[in-house]
Amino acid sequence: MEKLKSALSNCYLSLIVLFMYAPIATLVVLSFNSGRSRAQWSGFTTDWYVAMWADETIMAALRNTVIIAFLSAFVATVLGTLAAIAINNMKPVSKNIIMSITNVPMLNADIVTGISLMLCFIAFRISLGFHTILMAHITFNLPYVILSVMPKVRQASKETYEAALDLGATPFQAFLTVVLPELMPGVTSGFMLAFTMSLDDFIITHFTRGAGIDTISTLVYSQVRKGISPTMYALSTVIFLTVFIVLMIGNYAPEWAKKRKRTV
Amino acid sequence: MSRNLLELQNITKSYDGQLILDDLTLDIHENSFVTFLGPSGCGKTTTLRIIGGFEKPDKGRVLFDGKDITNLPANKRQLNTVFQKYALFPHMSIEDNIAFGLRIKNKTDAYIKDKIKYALKLVNLDGFEKRSIDSLSGGQQQRIAIARAIVNEPRLLLLDEPLGALDLKLRQEMQYELIRLKNELGITFIYVTHDQEEALTMSDYVVVMNQGYIQQAGSPEQIYNEPENAFVADFIGDSNIVPGIMVEDYHVRIFGADFKCVDAGFGNNKPVDVVIRPEDLEIIDDDDPRAILHGEMTHIIFKGEIYEMECTTPDGFEWLIHSTELHEPGKKVGLYVKPSNIQVMNKPESEDEEALGVEE
Structure with a gap:
């Protein structure tokens, strides 16, 4: 009976994983297909990957995507961490109000955020381009960082901060040496989350980019209309793997760090 | 007596309109x-935080x-503080914790290493x-917290209920x-506790x-033997606090019985409070001529080194008595107190003072 139960539950789990990853597996397989057909396997090739690296528009889009993801995640992490600390020190009523205000953009439909950001940039006569995508990404990343840092801020003991002051540290030294390390797990997961959110984003980028600048997602979208080239499968595979690896690091890094600490 | 290291002058502090410290002055x-x-x-922890620099008084000065x-x-x-919950830095090793203050002060590595070794030895770790x-137990963590504070060679060490979380x-x-550390280091300790036994043992x-x-400041003996008011008497150890009349100098009347005492200067026929410690009440035979009070044993609890007993006198007062001798409930006995063991206190004069007294 127990055996049957565990066999069934394994079966169920495999099905879920299959349905979730089958489309991605198809994409990965097709990216190595030498023919252009989506239905027929014509032989293994890595040509599409080579073609992808050689394609200057794809590479420019990739550079933009990574730079924007990194910069927006970094700025959002710095601002979000400081904001979380400040919010935590507020009186309960204002704390609740501010937390609700920061939570709303996360629930807001991307298309609404995208259009309203675009209108806002135009209203303030900011020409659309790389910088507007960056600003937009920082904006939508902020709440995610605050949300992931907040629990750590709440846990952090006030006493360790005071102990650092007591031992002669200035408030800034105490923050760097004692408070920040305590918040670090929340800060890194906030950064990882922001980074992947930015990599993933299409809709907001679509509305806030100017002419002549593309990220991977907007490039794929514009190519879809012309008929998809298998280089796009190769590119999508690379994006998937990047996000996958970043998420894995985000999830397992704290455990690795703990293990290393234990062995030391 | 040596000179003053710290002077608190007229310290007043309130939070959200609630007065925490009222015009506190102490050397x-x-x-x-x-x-x-x-x-x-x-207000004891607030006082410590004001000395440590974590709070500012509304009024008054700290010298x-x-x-x-x-x-x-x-x-x-x-000065350095040993916090109630240790407040060690969890992401640092013991060594780094202890070195924290010294690294801030840019001491050389060799100096820091020596100091760590010395401090760990001092706290037996x-x-x-x-x-x-x-990987440390609560007691060990507390020792590290102490080591981390003393390597900085403070002139004053503040300890905020540091033993509160440890078992008996x-x-x-x-x-x-x-006590050993204090004597070896020769620095001033200010210790905060709500445990009266701890206070009497160490200070x-x-x-x-x-x-x-x-309420009162003095040596442990003074605080215990000569409490100045009912609050102190009640808070420090068990005690019998009874209303009495100071008939004249060296003569106090409690529940109609006349006691000799060593207190004077209260005036004649003045109402006073009288404190008699439970270990100072002697149980003697009912017909012993020395007996001042007569009563009947009512309760008894075995406490290990002593029996805690209660003797009810005809006026209904239950006297708390500590003794190594067992007296069964129901036994009629006489009670005797040495004059020097009777402590006479002024009754609270104003309502304000009354408010500070013991809750009945």
Whole structure:
């Protein structure tokens, strides 16, 4: 009976994983297909990957995507961490109000955020381009960082901060040496989350980019209309793997760090 | 007596309109072990935080070695604190925890290494340098917290209920450790606790606080044997506090019985409060001529080293008695108290003072 139960539950789990990853597996397989057909396997090739690296528009889009993801995640992490600390020190009523205000953009439909950001940039006569995508990404990343840092801020003991002051540290030294390390797990997961959110984003980028600048997602979208080239499968595979690896690091890094600490 | 290291002058502090400290003035001598003793909410921790620089008083001044440090931030003060919950830095090794203050002061590595070794030896944890904080027991963590504070060679060490989280046996051990440390280091300790036994065991000078006021300050013997008011008498140890009449000097009347005492200067026929410690009541035979009070044994609890008993006198008062001799309930006995063991106190004069007294 127990055996049957565990066999069934394994079966169920495999099905879920299959349905979730089958489309991605198809994409990965097709990216190595030498023919252009989506239905027929014509032989293994890595040509599409080579073609992808050689394609200057794809590479420019990739550079933009990574730079924007990194910069927006970094700025959002710095601002979000400081904001979380400040919010935590507020009186309960204002704390609740501010937390609700920061939570709303996360629930807001991307298309609404995208259009309203675009209108806002135009209203303030900011020409659309790389910088507007960056600003937009920082904006939508902020709440995610605050949300992931907040629990750590709440846990952090006030006493360790005071102990650092007591031992002669200035408030800034105490923050760097004692408070920040305590918040670090929340800060890194906030950064990882922001980074992947930015990599993933299409809709907001679509509305806030100017002419002549593309990220991977907007490039794929514009190519879809012309008929998809298998280089796009190769590119999508690379994006998937990047996000996958970043998420894995985000999830397992704290455990690795703990293990290393234990062995030391 | 040695000179003052710390002077608190007219310190007043309130939070959200609630008065925590009211015009508190206190001198602390160099090289003494001073304890702030009182129930929770009496203002003792706030006083410590004001000395440590974590709070600013609304009014009053803090003088350290004669210099006004009221507005000096915590990191500039020549004193260190051992926090109630240890407040060790969890992401650092023991070594790094202890070295923290020294690294801030840019001491050389060799100096720091020596100091760590010395401090760990002092708290009986040699060889623990590389261990992590989570691998330590509560008592060991507290020793590290002490080591981390004393490597900075503070002139004054503040300890905020440092033994509160430890179990009884460990607490007693640590009490002796702290006394030894204080004597070896020759620095001034200010210790905050709500545990009267801890205060009496360790201190040279006890400051009993309640509701933001100093109720009494003095040596442990003075506090225990000559409490100045009913609050102090009740808070420090068990006691029988009874109303009496000071008939004349050296003569007090309690429940109609006349006692000789050693107190004088209260005036004739003045109402007073009288404190008699439970171990000072002697149980003697009912027909013994020395018996001043007569009563019947009512309750008995075995407490280990003593029996805690109650003797009810005809007026209905239940006298608390500690003795190593067992007297069964129901037995008629006589009670005797040596004149020197009777402590006479003024009754609270104003309502304000009354408010500070014991809750009945």
